[in-house]
Amino acid sequence: MKNTFNNGLSRRSFLAAAGAAAGVAAVPAWAAPSLPLRQIDLAAAPGATHLVDSDGTKTKVWSYNGRVPGPEIRIRQGERLRVAVRNGLTEETTVHWHGLRVPHAMDGVPHLTQKPIAPGETFVYEFDAPDAGTYWYHPHQRSFEQVGRGLYGPLIIEETNPPQVDRDVTWVLDDWRLLIDAQISEDFGNRHDMSHAGRIGNTVTVNGRITDMFEARAGERIRLRLINAANARIFGLEFDGHTPWVIAYDGQPVDPHQVTGRLDIGPAMRIDLILDLTGDPGDAFAVRDTFYSRLKYRLLNVVYGPKRLRDKPMRKVAALPDNTMPEPDLASAERHHIAFGGGMMGGMAMAKMGGREVGMMEMMRNGKAWTVNGVAATGHVMDPILTLARNRSYILALDNQTAWYHPIHLHGHSFRVISRNGEPTRHKEWQDTVMMAPREQVEIAFVADNPGGWMFHCHILEHQAGGMMGVIQVT
Numbered sequence: 346m347k348n349t350f351n352n353g354l355s356r357r358s359f360l361a362a363a364g365a366a367a368g369v370a371a372v373p374a375w376a377a378p379s380l381p382l383r384q385i386d387l388a389a390a391p392g393a394t395h396l397v398d399s400d401g402t403k404t405k406v407w408s409y410n411g412r413v414p415g416p417e418i419r420i421r422q423g424e425r426l427r428v429a430v431r432n433g434l435t436e437e438t439t440v441h442w443h444g445l446r447v448p449h450a451m452d453g454v455p456h457l458t459q460k461p462i463a464p465g466e467t468f469v470y471e472f473d474a475p476d477a478g479t480y481w482y483h484p485h486q487r488s489f490e491q492v493g494r495g496l497y498g499p500l501i502i503e504e505t506n507p508p509q510v511d512r513d514v515t516w517v518l519d520d521w522r523l524l525i526d527a528q529i530s531e532d533f534g535n536r537h538d539m540s541h542a543g544r545i546g547n548t549v550t551v552n553g554r555i556t557d558m559f560e561a562r563a564g565e566r567i568r569l570r571l572i573n574a575a576n577a578r579i580f581g582l583e584f585d586g587h588t589p590w591v592i593a594y595d596g597q598p599v600d601p602h603q604v605t606g607r608l609d610i611g612p613a614m615r616i617d618l619i620l621d622l623t624g625d626p627g628d629a630f631a632v633r634d635t636f637y638s639r640l641k642y643r644l645l646n647v648v649y650g651p652k653r654l655r656d657k658p659m660r661k662v663a664a665l666p667d668n669t670m671p672e673p674d675l676a677s678a679e680r681h682h683i684a685f686g687g688g689m690m691g692g693m694a695m696a697k698m699g700g701r702e703v704g705m706m707e708m709m710r711n712g713k714a715w716t717v718n719g720v721a722a723t724g725h726v727m728d729p730i731l732t733l734a735r736n737r738s739y740i741l742a743l744d745n746q747t748a749w750y751h752p753i754h755l756h757g758h759s760f761r762v763i764s765r766n767g768e769p770t771r772h773k774e775w776q777d778t779v780m781m782a783p784r785e786q787v788e789i790a791f792v793a794d795n796p797g798g799w800m801f802h803c804h805i806l807e808h809q810a811g812g813m814m815g816v817i818q819v820t
């Protein structure tokens with residue numbers, strides 16, 4: 346069920362990548378090879394896959410290397426990754442390595458960090474993987490449509506000493522809006538989605554397929570990596586009959602803790618679980634998604650086969666080793682307030698758009714509905730909302746003034762979530778995407794150690810396109 350990334354690059358594909366003539370970015374000067382270099386080619390192109398059933402109708406998608414999700418890239422912490430991305434679409438694209446702390450030039454943001462990759466051209470990304478964890482990759486160009494049509498894939502950075510499990514499993518969750526003929530509804534970026542909850546679909550896939558069951562073995566311990574690749578759907582998973590342990594959020598280790606209730610995972614977020622399969626041979630338990638009270642459904646069944654793998658359950662769940670983020674110094678940290686506004690029922694009167702004061706109606710006519718600090722973004726290049734001094738600690742007080750959920754993502758850094766509505770969080774979890782509930786106030790803290798202009802945006806991709814996006818400059 347997993348596509349394991351092949352070590353090394355075949356001579357043929359290396360030559361193909363190197364020989365793609367015009368459009369090949371030179372390997373940057375800082376690219377001094379140190380640890381092993383892993384290479385892969387990705388081709389973004391239209392294709393067709395079996396989303397709904399394995400022998401019936403294929404759904405036309407846009408995908409990497411002809412599959413949805415794209416190939417699972419799996420390397421070791423500390424290794425260097427080189428990815429040659431060929432654009433086989435009829436529009437520009439880029440690839441963003443979501444959650445990975447890469448150098449600015451490798452971040453895949455059109456016009457801000459690179460020239461978008463034109464149709465037929467190839468761009469070579471190359472960077473180190475400083476931190477272990479569960480990440481993913483996707484375009485940053487017209488993401489609401491490119492990601493929505495199937496362009497995304499998992500990116501796994503393995504720990505040097507990974508925790509002992511019987512299986513390491515990735516579930517990439519996605520949500521599609523399909524028509525009765527199993528084809529994607531073309532209404533991308535419509536005004537209603539943009540100003541409400543985003544493009545919520547009607548078909549949920551696990552690893553690119555509607556999935557009925559997950560095969561389990563009694564006594565087995567699995568590491569389950571959940572990745573939400575949906576444009577807008579928030580998943581709220583309940584594991585009947587099981588009590589999973591959370592060991593990482595957004596790839597970053599957290600004190601292992603058990604979840605008895607619902608496990609919420611917003612767009613772009615990841616959660617690593619240790620799941621002990623404590624049922625008996627022949628058992629079946631549902632994994633249900635109950636996030637939207639009127640859209641509850643069963644994601645799949647965990648079905649136990651006849652064999653028992655072990656009698657005694659494995660011992661305690663150990664914490665993952667720390668990653669390499671510097672610890673923010675809260676005492677000396679400078680504090681900034683960032684307001685998120687707009688949307689239906691938000692009560693927003695005026696906003697700035699393209700340097701002008703406009704009312705909500707005019708914003709909507711221009712396909713905008715959301716703001717960061719009163720400004721609706723019209724592209725990736727804009728005046729920074731904040732300029733931070735390199736290697737200093739910062740607390741950002743995020744203030745959701747809207748009636749909607751927003752998973753807010755910062756590029757180039759991970760941050761600690763230190764409080765919600767004034768209450769300190771229990772785990773001070775590291776994240777790169779933090780979900781804000783309607784009207785919620787969330788404080789995050791981090792050291793601004795990665796120089797460049799970094800996107801800071803809602804990962805409901807219709808909200809991002811609708812203006813909820815800013816740039817944080819680290820100098």
Ligand code: C2O
Pocket residue numbers: 441443483485613754756800802804
């Ligand atoms: Cu996952 Cu700015 O992106």
Ligand code: CU
Pocket residue numbers: 750751752803804805808809813
């Ligand atoms: Cu949002």
